[in-house]
Amino acid sequence: xxxxxxxxxxxxxxxxxxxxxxxxxxxxxxxxxxxxxxxxxxxxxxxxxxxxxxxxxxxxxxxxxxxxxxxxxxxxxxxxxxxxxxxxxxxxxxxxxxxxxxxxxxxxxxxxxxxxxxxxxxxxxxxxxxxxxxxxxxxxxxxxxxxxxxxxxxxxxxxxxxxxxxxxxxxxxxxxxxxxxxxxxxxxxxxxxxxxxxxxxxxxxxxxxxxxxxxxxxxxxxxxxxxx
Amino acid sequence: xxxxxxxxxxxxxxxxxxxxxxxxxxxxxxxxxxxxxxxxxxxxxxxxxxxxxxxxxxxxxxxxxxxxxxxxxxxxxxxxxxxxxxxxxxxxxxxxxxxxxxxxxxxxxxxxxxxxxxxxxxxxxxxxxxxxxxxxxxxxxxxxxxxxxxxxxxxxxxxxxxxxxxxxxxxxxxxxxxxxxxxxxxxxxxxxxxxxxxxxxxxxxxxxxxxxxxxxxxxxxxxxxxxx
Numbered sequence: 001x002x003x004x005x006x007x008x009x010x011x012x013x014x015x016x017x018x019x020x021x022x023x024x025x026x027x028x029x030x031x032x033x034x035x036x037x038x039x040x041x042x043x044x045x046x047x048x049x050x051x052x053x054x055x056x057x058x059x060x061x062x063x064x065x066x067x068x069x070x071x072x073x074x075x076x077x078x079x080x081x082x083x084x085x086x087x088x089x090x091x092x093x094x095x096x097x098x099x100x101x102x103x104x105x106x107x108x109x110x111x112x113x114x115x116x117x118x119x120x121x122x123x124x125x126x127x128x129x130x131x132x133x134x135x136x137x138x139x140x141x142x143x144x145x146x147x148x149x150x151x152x153x154x155x156x157x158x159x160x161x162x163x164x165x166x167x168x169x170x171x172x173x174x175x176x177x178x179x180x181x182x183x184x185x186x187x188x189x190x191x192x193x194x195x196x197x198x199x200x201x202x203x204x205x206x207x208x209x210x211x212x213x214x215x216x217x218x219x220x221x222x223x224x225x226x227x228x
Numbered sequence: 229x230x231x232x233x234x235x236x237x238x239x240x241x242x243x244x245x246x247x248x249x250x251x252x253x254x255x256x257x258x259x260x261x262x263x264x265x266x267x268x269x270x271x272x273x274x275x276x277x278x279x280x281x282x283x284x285x286x287x288x289x290x291x292x293x294x295x296x297x298x299x300x301x302x303x304x305x306x307x308x309x310x311x312x313x314x315x316x317x318x319x320x321x322x323x324x325x326x327x328x329x330x331x332x333x334x335x336x337x338x339x340x341x342x343x344x345x346x347x348x349x350x351x352x353x354x355x356x357x358x359x360x361x362x363x364x365x366x367x368x369x370x371x372x373x374x375x376x377x378x379x380x381x382x383x384x385x386x387x388x389x390x391x392x393x394x395x396x397x398x399x400x401x402x403x404x405x406x407x408x409x410x411x412x413x414x415x416x417x418x419x420x421x422x423x424x425x426x427x428x429x430x431x432x433x434x435x436x437x438x439x440x441x442x443x444x445x446x447x448x449x450x451x452x453x454x455x456x
Contacts (some may be wrong), residue, residue, distance in 0.1 A: 085320070088313020091401035092320035098391035099327065173319035216283035 002027070005055040008038030009119035009193065012226045016119060016192040018105055018185030021220070022066035023054040025181035030073050030080035030214040041122040041124040059086055066185075067097060070178045070220050076201060096171060099160070104186045107157045108198075110136075110143040115193045147196060154198055158205060163191065165204040168207070176215060184212045184220070192225050227228040229263050230255065233274055233283040234291040236253060236266030237347035237421065241452045244420040246333055246413030249448070250294035251282040253409035256444040258301050258308035269352035295325060298406045299421075324399060324407040327388070332414045335385045336426075338364075338371040339378070343421045347454065375424060382426055386433060393432040397439060404443060412440045412448070420453050 004024065007017035015021075015036070027034050034185065039053050046055055050064040056072065063072045074083045074090075084090035113132065117140055120128045127138060136143050161183060164171055171179040187209055190198055199206045213221040232252065236247035243249075243264070255262050267274065267281050275283055278292040284300065291300045302311045302318075309414040341360065345368055348356045357368060364371050390409060392399055399407040413439035415437055418426055427434040 082316070082361050085316020086314045087316075087401075088310070088318070088405070089316020089320050091313065091396070092317050092324060092399070092405070094395070094405055095327070095388055095392050095399060096320060098388040099323070102387040102391055159330040160326040161321055163330055164323050167322070168319070169321060171320070173315075177320070178317070179320055179323070188450070 002032055003037055004034045004055040005037045005050075005053045005057075007053050008040055009226075010121045011119070011224070011226075012038040013041075014119060014146070014192055015163045015223060016116065016189050017053060018100075018189045019066045020054040021185035021188040022178070022181045023056060025184065025212075026083055026178055027071055028068045028081055028219050029176070029178070029181070030077045032073070032077065032080075040121050042127050045077070053115070056174075064181070068183065070159045070181075081175070085172060085177055089172075089177065089192065093177065093179040093182075096122060097182045100186060103157060104161075104183065105189075107154060108190060111147045111154065111198065112189060112194055113140045113227070114144045114213045115195050116189075119193045155200070155203070162203065162205055165208045166222050170208065176212065180212065181207075184209070187212070188220060188223070191220075192223060193224070230260055231265055231285040232262045233265045233267045233278075233281045233285075235281050236268055237454075238349045239347070239452070239454075240266040240268075242347060242420055243451060244344065244415045244417050245281060246328075247294045249413035249416040250406070250409045251284060251297045253296075253412065253440075253443070253448070254298045254301055254311055254406055256447050257311055257404070257406070257409070258305045260301070260305065260308075265332065268349050270355050294410070298409075309403070313400060313405055317400070317405065317407075321410075323403065325410045328410045328414060331385060332389075332411065333417075335382060336414050336418060339375045339382065339424060339426065340417060340422055341368045342372045343423050343454070344417075347421045379426065383428070383431070384425040386431075390431065391432055393436045398436065404440065408436075408440065412437070415440070416448060416451070419448075420451060423454070430453040 004027065006015045006020040006024070008015055044054070047057055047062045050062060052064060052065055054069060056063045057067045058072065058076065061072065063069050072084050084093055117125065117128060133139055168174065170176045171183060199209065232255065234243045234248040234252070237245055274281070275285055275290045278290060280292060282294055282297060284291045284297045286300065286304065289300065291297050298311050312321055345353065345356060361367055396402065398404045399411060427437065
């Protein structure tokens with residue numbers, strides 16, 4: 001059985017890491033079952049040689065990091081639907097991953113940071129606060145201040161995604177690809193722990209998110225959230 | 229002989245449109261020669277049915293718009309090197325084009341707007357000013373104000389491009405693709421009419437730009453600029 005180590009909240013059935021959702025969706029894309037193992041900030045019990053989730057254990061192979069996991073699945077399970085749409089798809093998808101990493105997720109972070117903090121286990125809160133405040137250059141509370149008023153800037157940040165989804169159902173075109181999962185991971189963070197709605201219902205991104213939630217018999221839609 | 233209608237400056241040998249550069253580079257990628265025909269804002273003498281440059285005339289076929297031109301070249305000249313790297317490359321490349329259109333070029337625009345304005349033919353300046361000020365919601369001079377101090381925000385905007393180019397020589401991987409040309413077009417605008425340097429020499433994007441200028445026997449490097 002494949003194993004996937006995932007970041008978990010204070011409630012271990014809440015799994016809110018964008019990177020772990022990339023891996024979870026990539027597994028489902030390939031039609032693979034996996035046993036998910038919760039992991040919390042600061043815990044040390046990850047497979048040898050790895051330090052951060054997601055970690056995939058597939059037989060004797062241990063792979064850390066969502067992108068490496070996706071490449072492993074594509075190579076090890078070539079008969080399932082492609083995650084990338086060939087080499088050209090994989091290489092161009094890297095830009096989309098880079099956008100998700102360097103624009104989308106940091107852009108979402110101030111909107112989510114206090115919601116995430118509320119889900120961090122009490123014993124890991126000091127670590128979380130110190131590491132994130134260092135990265136942000138301000139307190140968590142300062143980062144989150146006035147988030148409702150900042151929603152228009154969030155909508156503007158999403159413009160390339162919106163333009164693509166106005167023309168096709170998925171970032172990957174007619175079918176979802178790993179690029180969709182890299183972007184969707186950030187939206188799953190918002191869904192699982194967020195206490196704010198960030199998309200207007202007439203936004204093409206909203207319709208795409210609904211489709212993503214429905215994939216694989218509603219895998220993502222069934223995930224536990226703090227609100228339900 | 230293939231013909232390409234291109235935006236030209238008051239000096240008709242200065243060709244500064246990002247979209248036209250996409251088409252020019254795509255033609256060169258396919259090893260195709262084209263006669264370029266200068267066109268100015270407000271002129272009406274484009275091939276029938278078209279309103280905006282670039283316009284490609286290839287035998288009896290007239291194609292408007294850089295993306296449509298690239299798709300035409302890929303289909304009509306399948307034996308040349310692929311512009312997209314297959315269907316998966318084409319579809320994922322659309323996100324990169326959307327980023328170039330909705331983030332990169334609008335982001336560059338305030339830095340370039342007065343430099344562009346200086347290259348618009350006198351009789352087209354009223355049109356240019358009115359249309360751009362409407363889009364910007366401010367005067368050209370207001371948009372350009374304090375541009376040197378805003379260079380750090382420009383560097384931050386380029387983060388996904390920088391992340392990709394830190395790992396591979398081109399957006400398209402080991403070889404340039406149409407995605408490189410869509411991004412490069414914006415940098416050619418800056419090169420041809422700009423009076424400001426926007427990249428630090430140790431930025432991976434700087435090295436990529438040098439490679440792009442060298443492609444096709446220095447096609448882009450040889451383009452006339454206002455500075456030379």
